[in-house]
Amino acid sequence: xxxxxxxxxxxxxxxxxxxxxxxxxxSTAVLGxxxxxxxxxxxxxxxxxxxxxxxxxxxxxAAYVLLLLMTRFVFHRIVTTELILIVGWTMLEIAVICxxxxxxxxxxxxxxxxxxxxxxxxxxxxxxxxxxxxxxEM
Numbered sequence: 001x002x003x004x005x006x007x008x009x010x011x012x013x014x015x016x017x018x019x020x021x022x023x024x025x026x027s028t029a030v031l032g033x034x035x036x037x038x039x040x041x042x043x044x045x046x047x048x049x050x051x052x053x054x055x056x057x058x059x060x061x062a063a064y065v066l067l068l069l070m071t072r073f074v075f076h077r078i079v080t081t082e083l084i085l086i087v088g089w090t091m092l093e094i095a096v097i098c099x100x101x102x103x104x105x106x107x108x109x110x111x112x113x114x115x116x117x118x119x120x121x122x123x124x125x126x127x128x129x130x131x132x133x134x135x136x137e138m
């Protein structure tokens with residue numbers, strides 16, 4: 001969030017490669033990759049999750065392609081990195097709660113609640129993603 005705050009200010013051009021901003025960007029990217037790897041690392045004590053990783057991947061890729069086409073041709077908006085981040089975050093969170101549930105760390109009702117929360121967050125994110133380019137400049 002610090003990197004985002006420093007680098008994305010309206011009307012301000014920022015060099016994202018060098019200096020403090022570059023270091024913050026690199027740190028953010030490295031820590032993000034480490035977080036994803038740790039989140040998807042298999043735990044031997046986990047039984048088979050409700051939704052297999054391959055299904056999460058296939059549905060995620062299909063959702064991304066569909067949303068990419070809708071974004072471009074239905075909403076007439078440029079496609080940006082945020083779309084893959086929104087879809088990727090959703091896929092990661094579903095994988096994590098499936099593993100938590102399979103390990104006994106998340107009850108059935110907790111699993112359902114978390115699926116609902118993730119779905120609502122995804123829908124809100126997509127709405128804001130599309131709406132952002134329709135906003136008037138300040």
